[in-house]
């Protein structure tokens with residue numbers, strides 16, 4: 379069991395799943411299952427102010443309707459805050475993070491991405507109850523491998539600065555929760571949309587800092603609408619219609635260049651998913667954005 383592939387789908391309940399989410403869900407599911415692996419579901423409930431009532435429940439019914447059945451229990455991030463605090467404490471003990479209370483306005487005025495300097499250099503020790511915790515970024519470029527995009531490299535100090543791992547409002551940041559959960563859930567591959575690509579170098583740096591193995595990464599293209607806008611909850615993409623689940627999955631497979639046979643169009647949802655798993659072809663995946671038909 380040690381080397382078993384474990385994939386995951388980890389939506390944030392900021393809105394219902396849309397067609398772009400379906401592409402990521404099917405890709406991560408089919409990839410893991412094609413390799414005889416497991417597919418876990420995690421619901422990223424660490425940002426209560428941004429959550430939409432009922433969204434998490436709708437994820438469950440939408441995934442079930444679309445034949446995407448997860449393995450094991452659902453992991454809810456809001457139940458894991460103590461674990462995130464434990465990892466933060468480890469990072470503090472190793473001096474890999476520092477408390478920073480530089481205000482947004484002062485940073486904007488100075489044109490800096492992260493800390494104005496004194497907190498990072500230990501010349502100012504903010505009250506931790508009113509400060510964010512930032513991860514020191516490396517001096518050299520961070521490189522990682524993406525199974526679709528190849529070798530990628532990012533100089534974190536220039537692209538995003540020292541990432542916040544714990545927010546000033548005392549909530550764990552997305553980056554910390556993601557890396558801790560992927561590690562604790564033994565996730566071996568992260569298949570998700572390219573909208574999350576720019577998190578990857580930060581997440582690899584954090585995993586490296588903790589001495590944890592990185593998962594493999596595969597970022598699938600984004601779906602764009604007729605005006606070239608990416609489909610997202612922010613662009614008010616339409617919620618998936620569970621009454622058209624089989625059609626949705628068939629179309630998703632076509633858009634992912636998996637070439638489902640025409641007769642599958644009339645099949646039941648479970649047959650379509652079984653076909654997708656059996657015939658999953660990673661090398662056929664498109665690299666550029668996918669136009670919504």
Ligand SMILES: [Zn+2]
Pocket residue numbers: 477478479480492493494495496497498
């Ligand atoms: Zn600072």
